[in-house]
Amino acid sequence: MQTCLITGGAGFIGSNLIKRLLDDNYRVICLDNLLTGDEKNIEEFRNRDNFQFIKQDVIKDFELKDKIDYIFHFASPASPVDYQNYPIETLLVNSVGTKNCLDLAVQNNAVVMFASTSEVYGDPKVHPQTETYWGNVNPNGVRSCYDEAKRFGESIVTVYQRKFKLITKIIRIFNTYGPKMQKDDGRVISNFVNQAIRNKAITVNGRGEQTRSFCFVDDLVDGIMKIMFSKKTDNQVINLGNPDEYTIFDIARKIIKLTNSKSKIVFNPLPADDPQRRKPNISKVKGLVGWNPKISLQEGLLKTIEYFKSIK
Secondary structure (H helix, E strand, O other): OOEEEEEOOOOHHHHHHHHHHHHOOOEEEEEEOOOOOOHHHHHHHOOOOOEEEEEOOOOOOOOOOOOOOEEEEOOOOOOHHHHHHOHHHHHHHHHHHHHHHHHHHHHHOOEEEEEEEHHHHEOOOOOOEOOOOOOEOOOOOOOHHHHHHHHHHHHHHHHHHHHHOOOEEEEEEOOEEOOOOOOOOOOHHHHHHHHHHOOOOEEEEOOOOOEEEOEEHHHHHHHHHHHHOOHHHOOEEEEEOOOOEEEHHHHHHHHHHHHOOOOOEEEEOOOOOOOOOOOEOOHHHHHHHOOOOOOOHHHHHHHHHHHHHHOO
């Protein structure tokens, strides 16, 4: 049985990925300091023989007795609320923490996947965004602790790949949603759904004309698995997201309708450096491993609404 290490495994995407790996008969070690992760997300795995949880900050030195075959480095605050509350931790987990994962990979000759982000494109001047686009990022802005940390993470992963001949995979994750999201993480869908099911005002930034592309977490996990376990994706940088593009205002109206909510839409000032358009070009991942998201926005939203109602 091959062993996977997942940093940030108690988080939203990490915990969904763990379930898939366990079901596919991998042994999983989840390493998380629970800064933004939640033990409730991994509670269902506690009795699985092929699961182990270690409460540990990846920026600090750590040793593992097990031979590690695959490393998924997903540890990092990822929502604007979280990374602006923890800017130093965000910078360190994507720099020092990434280096620690890469050193472990060298020791074990393990394959490493680094969870990067569409935020490396900043407020893009190219639309949709392809992997060859270098981005338009403000290095001193309020979002830079995350944007630049992920850009540095990509750089050190690439340096280790070249110097130590590691097999690496860099995925640029676009907006993702679904069960096990934090309800107060400040992301668009979690905010709107929780406001709607409580009949509170839906808070839209700016005029709501900015666009995003939303991928349901099951589709994302399927893409992660295909990329990690395919030789065709070795040492590649790959966009992962749903290319269907919506305005934020359209998302707000759709969620109000699906929840049968009495909420009204109100408008807040647009945050600094908020990207105006965001949409992945996914032709690369389609061509390499045949991945294409399958779950429609409506289907995904209904599953997400059901989840948040269950934890209300």
